[in-house]
Amino acid sequence: MTPADLADVIVSAVRAAVTDGAIDVAVPATVPVERPKNPEHGDYASPAALQLAKAARRAPREVAELLADRLRKDPGIATVDVAGPGFLNIKLASDALGELARAIVRAGEAYGRAPQRKGVRVNVEFVSANPTGPVTLASTRWAAVGDALVRIFDAAGYDTASEYYVNDAGVQIARFGASVLAAAKGEPTPEDGYHGAYVAEIAARLLADHPDLLAGDDAQALAVAARDGLALMLTEIRSTLEGFGVHFDVWKSELSMHEAGELEAAVADLRTHGHVYDADGAVFLRTTDFGDDKDRPLIKSDGQPTYFCADAAYYRNKRGRGFDRLVLLLGADHHGYIGRLQALAACFGDNPDESLDVIIGQLVTLSRGGEPVKMSKRAGNFLTLADLVDVVGVDAARYSLVRSSLDSSLDLDLDLIAKQTNDNPVFYVQYAHARIASLLRNAAALGITPADGPGAVLDGIDVSLLEHPREGDLLRALGELPTVVASAASLRAPHRVARYLEELAGTYHRFNDACRVLPRGDEEPTPLTAARLLLVEATKVVLANGLRLLGVSAPERM
Known part of the structure; x- marks a missing residue:
């Protein structure tokens, strides 16, 4: 019986109490079921x-009884025991x-996933770094967390799509093109350009593709370089991220x-909602109507759109x-x-509490032996995803x-995360x-493979024999x-899955130490x-299943 099954049993008990007139309440769709910290209080x-x-x-105690x-x-x-003000402590058969x-x-693989889809479409945008250099260490954190969130949302029953916003418009693209062209020359x-060996690498590839690049006028060469x-x-960014899983x-182009x-x-749509006004030759969005600290310009006095205007278009697009x-x-x-x-969403007529989640993450630093890791030689002045993967693996x-x-900010100790301990x-x-994979291989070598057999064999296993306290701990x-999957999705907290897996691994190791699984010597399997x-x-x-949610492999051998 899973916690979800037990929740259904409790709901049925509530329904029975309502039906026979013992209590008069609306029967809930579900109820919370938790694993008590003290196992003596029940399962x-x-x-x-x-x-x-x-x-x-x-x-409460009367309702509990x-x-x-x-x-x-x-x-x-x-x-079933009633404890404290009215908690139900339940021990399963x-x-x-x-x-x-x-x-x-x-x-x-379906275990842990929601049994049915929620019919809610979720767009998760992450990384979205300017496409003017390699994926940085900071963006690497968003790559790992964002991808895990997508996997967890999907497992929790949401229809989820991942998205990278390509900032390919604006002055940074012109600066990038000028940097590449300068390297080519x-x-x-x-x-105000971009430094690092990667710029020279791109310039060399560009010249290989366009041998006559420098023969024409500078304006045309600059356009091609950009x-x-x-x-x-x-x-390169796409390849690097795919290699990171x-x-x-x-990939949405600005x-x-x-x-x-x-x-x-x-802008026209926002005008129809009544939140746009003109002042000093510019166009503003009255975001202060919804708690922003100042109104935001959409169109500058020179007629050019602002970055915030692009944000508005992108929100509307999604x-x-x-x-x-x-x-x-x-x-x-x-x-x-x-x-x-949030104010922008409200200006479009949406409830930002329902349509928008903005998650802010803290920075990542690398250290080794208590000393900061030096900058990347290729990138010049920052560390990259590739630098990290080269040292410790995906x-x-x-x-x-x-x-x-x-x-929380994160300092990764490279010596620690590379250890096989x-x-x-x-x-x-x-x-x-x-x-576990090794144990199961040993079992197969002994001809003991009940869990891998046909359904009739699986059905014939007597699970009531799992009575040892460590077996109960592991089952719970x-x-x-x-x-855990549902809460990680609700709280936007993939780290909950990782911490759960660590706890589970410890529980398994304690079970394995206390409960001998395979027969020894001439003993017959029981x-x-x-x-x-x-x-x-x-x-x-x-x-x-848990490691898959984090985009991490589950090796059969180590």
Whole structure:
């Protein structure tokens, strides 16, 4: 019985109490079910009675006793105790708790995922760095976290799309083109240009593609350097991110919106909502109507659109594509954007609490032996995603970037995350999966493979034999994955999945130390052997599913 199954049983008990007139409340769609910190309090606990008491106009403990009487009649429940002000402490029958292992193995990759889609379309935009250089270390954090969020949203039942906003319009593109052209000519980089070996690399590739680039006039050469240099840089960015396991469903060009007249359309749309006004030859959006600290210009007095105007067009574009919720991951230097973007959504007639999430993340630094890591030789003045992956690999980099809350700055110790020891969290979790894979290979070598057999064999395993305290701990931990996924999606907190996996790995190691799974010597396998193998197989499934949510591999050997 999973926590979700138990929640359904409690809802049924509420419905029964309402039907027979014991209480008069609206039957909830679901109720919270939690794993108590102290296992002596039971397998699960629920505050359902406390939540229903006010509507029932009864004392919480009285409501709890009414529900407990009905829950005790369920064959899957061993005991129900009412604790404190009205908590329900529930211990499952051993076979009901053990059934979880069978259900997980049957579900396979589907375990932990929402049973049905929510019908809500979510757009997650992340990284979106200027396409004028390699993916930086700061953007690497957004890449890992953003991709994990997309995976978690999808598992939680949302229809999710990932998006990269390509800032290919504006003065930075002209500066980039001028930098590439200067490198092609062998001239110094312009004062406001882009430095680093990568600029020279792009210039060399550009000259290979356009041998006569420098033969024409400078204006034409500059246009080619900006256009084709940008295309080469974007190709590298896309390749780098794909190599990091990050795939974007949409690469949205800012320039394409300019060319399609979407900025003008956004201004016209905002006018119809009554929040646009003209002053001193410029066009402003009255964002102060919705809590912004000042009104924001859309069109400058010279007739040119502002960056905020492009933001308005982009918001309108995404909503026009049918997305119900827009999630944006931005760096720490964008904290001031929250208020203006929320006001922008309100100016379009949306409720920003429902249509927009702006997530601000803190910076990342690298250290080794307590000393900061020097800048990248190729990039010149910043560290890149490629630099990090070269040192520690994709799995260690992704896991280490995801396992901490975005609210906190992150200092990655390269020596630690490269270690193949239990001090390294990603190794600790992956090793648990590999250790299980090894055990299952040994079982197969002995001809013991009940969990991999046909359904009839799987059905014949006696899960009521899983009575050891460490077996119960492991089963309860396995049952938490659906709840963890739902909360990680709701709170936009992928690190909750990582911390859950670390706890699960520890619970498995303690089980493995206390409960011998395979027979030794001439011993024959017993029904308990089959039950424990099923539990081990279920643990392997959950570890793999959790790691997949973070974009991290689940190795069979280490």
